[in-house]
Amino acid sequence: MTKRKLLAGLxxxxxxxxxxxxxxxxxxxxxxxxxxxxxxxxxxxxxxxxKLIGEFEEQxxxxxxxxxxxxxxxxxxxxxxxxxxxxxxxxxxxxxxTVGPFSANGWLSDMTTEFxxxxxxxxxxxxxxNVATAGGxxxxxxxxxxxxxxxxxxxxxxxxxxxxxxxxxxxLVDQATAIQDPAxxxxxxxxxxxxNGYTNAVLAISAYVAGDIDVTNAYKLKNGDSIFSAPEALxxxxxxxxxxxxxxxxxxxxxxxxxxxxxxxxxxxxxxxQDPEVIAAVNESKxxxxxxxxxxxxxxGPGGKAIQPLATAGWGTAEAxxxxxxxxxxxQFLNSGDASIEFTQTNSLVxxxxxxxxxxxxxxxxxxxxxxxxxxxxxxxxAEQPRGVAWFTEWADKADSxxxxxxxxxxxxxxxxxxWDSYWTEKWxxx
Amino acid sequence: xxxxxxTATGRPSTRAGAPxxxxxxxxxxxxxxxxxxxxxxxxxLPAIIFVAVxxxxxxxxxxxxxxxxxxxxxxxxxxxxxxxxFQKIFADPNFYVILGNSVLWVVASIIPQFIxxxxxxxxxxxxxxxxxxxxALIFFPWAISGFLIGILFRWMFNGEFGVINDLLMxxxxxxxxxxxxxxxxxxxxxxxxxxTWYGVTFFAIMILAALQSVPxxxxxxxxxxGSGKVRTxxxxxxxxxxxTLALTVLLRVIWIFNFPDIIWAMTGGGPANQTHIxxxxxxxxxQRGDYGQASALGLIVMVILLVFSAFYLMxxxxxxxxxx
Numbered sequence: 187m188t189k190r191k192l193l194a195g196l197x198x199x200x201x202x203x204x205x206x207x208x209x210x211x212x213x214x215x216x217x218x219x220x221x222x223x224x225x226x227x228x229x230x231x232x233x234x235x236x237k238l239i240g241e242f243e244e245q246x247x248x249x250x251x252x253x254x255x256x257x258x259x260x261x262x263x264x265x266x267x268x269x270x271x272x273x274x275x276x277x278x279x280x281x282x283x284t285v286g287p288f289s290a291n292g293w294l295s296d297m298t299t300e301f302x303x304x305x306x307x308x309x310x311x312x313x314x315x316n317v318a319t320a321g322g323x324x325x326x327x328x329x330x331x332x333x334x335x336x337x338x339x340x341x342x343x344x345x346x347x348x349x350x351x352x353x354x355x356x357x358l359v360d361q362a363t364a365i366q367d368p369a370x371x372x373x374x375x376x377x378x379x380x381x382n383g384y385t386n387a388v389l390a391i392s393a394y395v396a397g398d399i400d401v402t403n404a405y406k407l408k409n410g411d412s413i414f415s416a417p418e419a420l421x422x423x424x425x426x427x428x429x430x431x432x433x434x435x436x437x438x439x440x441x442x443x444x445x446x447x448x449x450x451x452x453x454x455x456x457x458x459x460q461d462p463e464v465i466a467a468v469n470e471s472k473x474x475x476x477x478x479x480x481x482x483x484x485x486x487g488p489g490g491k492a493i494q495p496l497a498t499a500g501w502g503t504a505e506a507x508x509x510x511x512x513x514x515x516x517x518q519f520l521n522s523g524d525a526s527i528e529f530t531q532t533n534s535l536v537x538x539x540x541x542x543x544x545x546x547x548x549x550x551x552x553x554x555x556x557x558x559x560x561x562x563x564x565x566x567x568x569a570e571q572p573r574g575v576a577w578f579t580e581w582a583d584k585a586d587s588x589x590x591x592x593x594x595x596x597x598x599x600x601x602x603x604x605x606w607d608s609y610w611t612e613k614w615x616x617x
Numbered sequence: 618x619x620x621x622x623x624t625a626t627g628r629p630s631t632r633a634g635a636p637x638x639x640x641x642x643x644x645x646x647x648x649x650x651x652x653x654x655x656x657x658x659x660x661x662l663p664a665i666i667f668v669a670v671x672x673x674x675x676x677x678x679x680x681x682x683x684x685x686x687x688x689x690x691x692x693x694x695x696x697x698x699x700x701x702x703f704q705k706i707f708a709d710p711n712f713y714v715i716l717g718n719s720v721l722w723v724v725a726s727i728i729p730q731f732i733x734x735x736x737x738x739x740x741x742x743x744x745x746x747x748x749x750x751x752x753a754l755i756f757f758p759w760a761i762s763g764f765l766i767g768i769l770f771r772w773m774f775n776g777e778f779g780v781i782n783d784l785l786m787x788x789x790x791x792x793x794x795x796x797x798x799x800x801x802x803x804x805x806x807x808x809x810x811x812x813t814w815y816g817v818t819f820f821a822i823m824i825l826a827a828l829q830s831v832p833x834x835x836x837x838x839x840x841x842x843g844s845g846k847v848r849t850x851x852x853x854x855x856x857x858x859x860x861t862l863a864l865t866v867l868l869r870v871i872w873i874f875n876f877p878d879i880i881w882a883m884t885g886g887g888p889a890n891q892t893h894i895x896x897x898x899x900x901x902x903x904q905r906g907d908y909g910q911a912s913a914l915g916l917i918v919m920v921i922l923l924v925f926s927a928f929y930l931m932x933x934x935x936x937x938x939x940x941x
Contacts, residue, residue, distance in 0.1 A: 263903075266689055266906075270689075270692075287689065287690035287691065287906065290690065290691045290692075290693065291689070291691065291692045291693070368794070371777060373777065379799070379888070380887060381885060435776060435777045435796075436776055436794070436796035436799055437775060437776025437794075437796035437797065437799040438799070439798075439887075440798040440799050440804070440887055440888060442885075445775070448778070449777070449778075452778065454777060454778065576688075576690040576691045579690065579904065579905040579906060580690075580905045580906075580907075582905075583901060583905050586887075587887070587889055587890055588889075590887050590888040590889035593799075593888065593889075594799070594800060594801065594888050594891075596889055
């Protein structure tokens with residue numbers, strides 16, 4: 187009896203092993219399976235990607251794509267681990283924050299050869315082409331751009347006695363202060379003090395030094411010094427701190443992305459600085475109606491200008507991939523024609539295709555402010571932040587922590603700027 | 618006594634050179650033991666291999682990173698740096714604040730967890746209607762991920778939209794909302810409250826199991842002797858289950874020290890690093906790619922816990938020895 191059980195167990199084990207080995211065996215019929223991994227995962231986005239991949243597979247019967255969608259919080263680390271192991275990924279989502287470390291480690295393939303002669307190249311905007319070929323190598327092709335605008339409550343602004351959205355950071359302080367009414371659970375500005383809170387502080391500083399900024403490195407002035415060393419930076423930070431003290435929820439010291447967006451979509455705050463992807467989230471809000479909100483262009487500094495950071499992400503190929511040509515084919519499909527338009531519109535991204543921004547989609551409602559900024563590039567200056575450097579995550583960590591120290595009174599604005607200035611000056615000197 | 622001495626344990630032993638009383642029997646026993654040992658080893662081998670591959674190998678591989686310049690943001694130079702990573706940690710003023718936070722986190726969490734868990738276990742030991750339902754409900758939090766609990770508590774402690782402030786206001790205990798997670802003191806209090814809620818269950822489970830081993834006759838005898846409830850608790854119950862209590866506390870100290878989930882989800886170590894404990898700090902260092910420094914921190918945590926465990930176990934042994 188025992189012997190029979192043992193044999194049955196062995197038999198079952200053998201069958202299972204064979205079945206499993208069959209699953210991972212390479213197909214001998216010329217069929218190629220691409221492993222694709224995304225980073226900024228969300229259920230709706232994954233669904234759309236699955237649909238687009240389905241269309242790609244229909245057009246390319248020899249290629250199957252397996253999409254891996256780790257949770258956003260752990261995705262970049264997961265991708266790092268996959269790349270480090272040297273297998274299991276062909277196409278991956280590359281962000282402006284990860285392209286530096288990934289390429290420095292030799293994990294990304296330079297796709298220049300595979301993209302030679304691609305007929306979709308000329309359809310890309312100059313921004314997309316520049317990002318794709320930055321540093322002379324094509325480590326990723328962007329699928330869209332993230333641009334900041336000011337989300338605001340038209341009704342609250344009107345009730346507070348103003349006839350339009352704030353234009354400058356000073357205006358924002360005035361209007362948000364007038365709106366602030368903690369007793370009624372109504373707050374002026376959805377302040378970002380938690381994770382990546384430094385980004386909005388840098389936006390304010392950039393606006394104050396916009397006239398002198400080096401557009402190829404938005405953390406640098408034209409004279410080579412860091413933006414944090416400029417006297418205007420201290421003015422900007424003083425204004426920014428006033429905005430926090432007078433016109434923001436006290437607990438926003440700890441607010442990250444979810445709390446900020448929630449604060450605006452649940453109707454508690456009057457203003458929010460965010461990427462266009464939030465448009466979709468606000469549209470779904472049950473607490474505020476479409477008539478109660480819209481967006482305005484970026485806030486300008488005393489010189490009447492603002493800096494629009496060029497934040498982006500896209501698709502790249504792993505150096506270890508054995509199917510680089512097929513991987514490039516998939517990226518080309520996703521970044522051209524209807525697939526690209528659907529992806530950018532559904533995810534509320536600034537498009538990469540020339541003429542796509544002329545679509546009525548981008549000319550109405552919350553998208554109008556982006557159009558206005560595009561039409562006035564001398565006021566809303568596009569500048570590239572040094573997000574590709576290998577130490578950017580270290581910087582973000584330090585900057586967040588020190589900004590919080592300012593917010594809770596453990597550090598002054600002057601000390602903060604001195605620290606940020608010396609950090610970047612030392613890093614650039616060591617390059 | 619000829620040919621034989623007595624060992625310290627009082628067992629007879631054969632003197633060298635003297636003829637053995639039963640040489641054949643001794644050889645047979647040895648052969649039997651070797652075979653038995655091999656069988657035992659064969660049974661244990663899969664477990665040994667599993668632990669070696671999945672526990673000790675990663676531990677050793679991780680440990681060697683602590684002595685190298687292992688930064689995921691640039692792996693072109695992974696040279697040995699000796700104690701460089703440890704020096705960086707000890708030179709960072711944040712380390713000492715975070716070490717203090719870690720001690721506070723453990724002590725302030727474990728005391729209420731222990732007291733409330735003990736009280737719950739005593740209550741659950743009594744026989745009453747729906748006791749099983751209560752037991753299931755009380756054990757339920759232990760089944761939830763710590764990170765998820767952290768997220769739930771983050772929203773509950775939100776200064777503007779959180780239910781905690783709402784309840785406190787409705788109860789008339791506060792006039793204005795408390796920005797719980799925005800100030801170092803209240804943020805630490807909030808994460809400890811969340812951890813206490815989570816950990817009470819563990820103590821309740823362990824202590825209840827131990828309490829059920831105390832024979833009813835002992836309590837009956839105590840009652841006959843006229844012992845009150847408090848006297849019975851301190852003179853009978855606690856001494857009877859003291860070994861379980863001691864080991865549960867030790868286990869829990871190690872777990873809480875190594876338990877970043879709730880803090881990470883609630884505050885991410887903020888504001889301004891003020892709620893970081895060593896393991897959340899380690900996560901934040903890992904997230905910026907510095908695996909070398911994070912591994913060094915991991916080794917420091919291991920040493921701290923080993924030293925603590927050794928002293929704790931010695932203290933318990935001494936106390937037991939003194940009592941016996």
